[in-house]
Amino acid sequence: MFEALSGKLSDVFERLKRKAALTEEDVNEAMRAVRVALLEADVALPVVKDFIAKVKERAIGQEVIRSVTPAQMVVKIVHDHLVETLGSQGVEIDLAATPPVVILMLGLQGSGKTTSSAKLGLRLTKLYKKKVLLASLDIYRPAAQEQLAILGRQAEIATLPIVAGEKPQAIAARALDAGRREGFDVVILDTAGRLHIDQALMDEIAQVRDIAKPTETLLVADAMTGQDAVTLAQAFHGQIGITGLILTRVDGDARGGAALSMRAVTGRPIKFLGQGEKLDALEPFHPDRIAGRILGMGDVVGLVEKAAQIIEKDEAEKLAAKVMKGKFDLDDLAGQLRQMKKMGDLDGILGMLPGMGKIKDKLASAKIDDRQISRQEAIILSMTPKERRNPDLIKASRKQRIARGSGTSVQDVNRLLKQHQQMAGMMKQMGKLGQKGLMRHGLGALFGKNPHP
Amino acid sequence: MSGWLSRLKAGLAKSSSRLAQGVGDLLVKRKLDAETLDGIEELLIGADLGVATAAALAGELGKARFDKEVEDRAVRAFLAQAIAARIAPVARPMPIDRALKPQVVLVVGVNGTGKTTTIGKLAWLYKSQGLAVTLAAGDTFRAAAVEQLQRWGERAGCPVIARQAGADAAGLAFDALDQARKEGADLLLIDTAGRLHNKADLMAELQKVVRVLKKQDPALPHEILLVLDATTGQNALKQVETFRAMVPVTGLVLTKLDGTAKGGVLVALAESFALPVYAIGVGEGADDLQPFDAQAFADNLLGL
Numbered sequence: 001m002f003e004a005l006s007g008k009l010s011d012v013f014e015r016l017k018r019k020a021a022l023t024e025e026d027v028n029e030a031m032r033a034v035r036v037a038l039l040e041a042d043v044a045l046p047v048v049k050d051f052i053a054k055v056k057e058r059a060i061g062q063e064v065i066r067s068v069t070p071a072q073m074v075v076k077i078v079h080d081h082l083v084e085t086l087g088s089q090g091v092e093i094d095l096a097a098t099p100p101v102v103i104l105m106l107g108l109q110g111s112g113k114t115t116s117s118a119k120l121g122l123r124l125t126k127l128y129k130k131k132v133l134l135a136s137l138d139i140y141r142p143a144a145q146e147q148l149a150i151l152g153r154q155a156e157i158a159t160l161p162i163v164a165g166e167k168p169q170a171i172a173a174r175a176l177d178a179g180r181r182e183g184f185d186v187v188i189l190d191t192a193g194r195l196h197i198d199q200a201l202m203d204e205i206a207q208v209r210d211i212a213k214p215t216e217t218l219l220v221a222d223a224m225t226g227q228d229a230v231t232l233a234q235a236f237h238g239q240i241g242i243t244g245l246i247l248t249r250v251d252g253d254a255r256g257g258a259a260l261s262m263r264a265v266t267g268r269p270i271k272f273l274g275q276g277e278k279l280d281a282l283e284p285f286h287p288d289r290i291a292g293r294i295l296g297m298g299d300v301v302g303l304v305e306k307a308a309q310i311i312e313k314d315e316a317e318k319l320a321a322k323v324m325k326g327k328f329d330l331d332d333l334a335g336q337l338r339q340m341k342k343m344g345d346l347d348g349i350l351g352m353l354p355g356m357g358k359i360k361d362k363l364a365s366a367k368i369d370d371r372q373i374s375r376q377e378a379i380i381l382s383m384t385p386k387e388r389r390n391p392d393l394i395k396a397s398r399k400q401r402i403a404r405g406s407g408t409s410v411q412d413v414n415r416l417l418k419q420h421q422q423m424a425g426m427m428k429q430m431g432k433l434g435q436k437g438l439m440r441h442g443l444g445a446l447f448g449k450n451p452h453p
Numbered sequence: 454m455s456g457w458l459s460r461l462k463a464g465l466a467k468s469s470s471r472l473a474q475g476v477g478d479l480l481v482k483r484k485l486d487a488e489t490l491d492g493i494e495e496l497l498i499g500a501d502l503g504v505a506t507a508a509a510l511a512g513e514l515g516k517a518r519f520d521k522e523v524e525d526r527a528v529r530a531f532l533a534q535a536i537a538a539r540i541a542p543v544a545r546p547m548p549i550d551r552a553l554k555p556q557v558v559l560v561v562g563v564n565g566t567g568k569t570t571t572i573g574k575l576a577w578l579y580k581s582q583g584l585a586v587t588l589a590a591g592d593t594f595r596a597a598a599v600e601q602l603q604r605w606g607e608r609a610g611c612p613v614i615a616r617q618a619g620a621d622a623a624g625l626a627f628d629a630l631d632q633a634r635k636e637g638a639d640l641l642l643i644d645t646a647g648r649l650h651n652k653a654d655l656m657a658e659l660q661k662v663v664r665v666l667k668k669q670d671p672a673l674p675h676e677i678l679l680v681l682d683a684t685t686g687q688n689a690l691k692q693v694e695t696f697r698a699m700v701p702v703t704g705l706v707l708t709k710l711d712g713t714a715k716g717g718v719l720v721a722l723a724e725s726f727a728l729p730v731y732a733i734g735v736g737e738g739a740d741d742l743q744p745f746d747a748q749a750f751a752d753n754l755l756g757l
Contacts, residue, residue: 036504037743039498039504040503040504040687042608042686042688044499044689045495045498045499060556093555108684108709108712109565109567109709109737110564110565110566110567110682110709111565112564112565140737141570141601141737142573142600142601142604142605143597143600143603143604144597144601145597146596146597146600147595147596147597147598147600147601148596149597150596150597150618151596154596169455176583195709195711195712195713196712196713197712197713199747222565222682222684222685223688224563224682224684224685224686224688224689225684225685226501226684226685226686226687226714226718227498227499227500227501227686227714227717228501228684228713228714228715231713231714232684232712232713234713235713249563249565249649251649251651251652252563252649252650252651252688253649253650253688253691254686254687254688255687256686257686258686277564277594427753436722
């Protein structure tokens, strides 16, 4: 984790506290720590070496800004260079070609091609109002074509009718033909998973490429991929030629070093990140987020955006209005709890926050989890509307009733009331901070500690 | 063989570009000095063994042969031996007990590792050994996962118990157990939906499947196979750790070893968790499931 990296770096620089500039020796020592951090994040070795050589060049002789420790300075240089290497953000699909624009999806088995195809189709339909046709060329994995057909139905996107026994090349030709005749803007060709060393299947996809002449050829790869990322990206790019990458399962807890490896060896942009099993869980690539993950810094932007997406706007506005007036009752707390549950499991949220590594462990030992949130919600729901608006009413006998009603104890009720009091106090102070601040402090207050060290 | 040495040399040459040109010449003599050991450590890291395991192995090598002139092949054989010794204890096949009627095997893992395909292969394998095998299409989430398993069932000639998409996986497991018992099946293989181990709700759902089975018989499921993808890097450690914390995993299957990924993370897994590796997947065909052979795996890691 980031703490680990900056911790190691702090040790390295312990004795150099008063230095004004980074010497080669300092940097060399620091780079050893960076190297291990990157390797542990699954960045491929040749990429790590190259990366470190470049960072070194940049770091040596750098003046250490006052009020910043040398360790922080090095981390900043590493982070900036990482973001730079990962490339610019949000490179969209090239839709400028004459329709139908063909997108060819390829990758190893189980990397998430079919799901990504459907997600991409949905994105182009919703965001760009494109008429999309999905076609599965996977005649090998049992029921793969049916899988895409089902996803197409779910996303309300047309899929090419399945013809049993047809070869991938023929399916591609038929898809193109249908795309032209039926006026589709985009044709997405989902292909069978294949190993980059399976020459027969690589030849097949080359033929498909020649038939379909895709505008975009996207390599779909799993964020959990290890050192082999370099080999496979090189092989797919070298033999077929890719225009971009989709990184899937970014919602897992892999550090995602494969992103850097593949970007570095292909020079092609990472276009999208697969963030979940739902069909709308495809997001544009943000290099700073992945950089943070690789270094273990957490994904703050991701959290804020996710929160903004999920929290209904009017509910947030209502809450904001109340906070302005310095009012935050138990209904509002219940509302916040519900929003938190919607944001997915707590681990996921905490994983996105910087500096949460240690706190996460503490939380685990304190057994704070989603079920606790449900329990807190149950406590509030066991109160009368009057009590929720005016918690001061809740005295001993009411507490007992609420505890019984929610299947908890009076202590639990007390704890919740105290939390609410703390939050309400905080809310009063931060009327001016606006929504983002509210969200962050809201989460922090619920855990009884500030997640930002 | 020369490929490895040239790669090693190339790697070392790059990292020592600032040194005098004579360094390259020194390396040709294959002296096992600190720098060469570093190169060997890197080779191991490149096979996904992880920094710690790679360092430990390079250390062992250093202690044994430091500063002696050695042949490239001998060095690799030494390392393969050291690795095989580490993983030999986990190379154990899945025990089969025909008296259980049925032996219940739950197959779990993250998305896309090859659970359904592995079940298809297992069905084929045990069917050919004369066992009555029943399959349960417990992945009720992913589109067409049920159909996929049904095809495998047809191929292997095994009944497949399924419900419509979106059905409760635990309920299906219960029904499947009931039916397998009635039919006198020897083996019941239950598929599950792929789930990322850091998703608490999905892991709770998996725990529910196990709970429902345990209610029928506390010994159930007899086996929980965790399927891992050989392409996966260090995250495999977290996968095993989390899945094992949630449900009593009894063994591992490592898939997709027919590619260029060597699955080196398995060495660290063997040391950390000591879970048996029941089988490896080496292709998409029904018979592309092999017993895990420690020496062969280690040789492959070192390119022997």
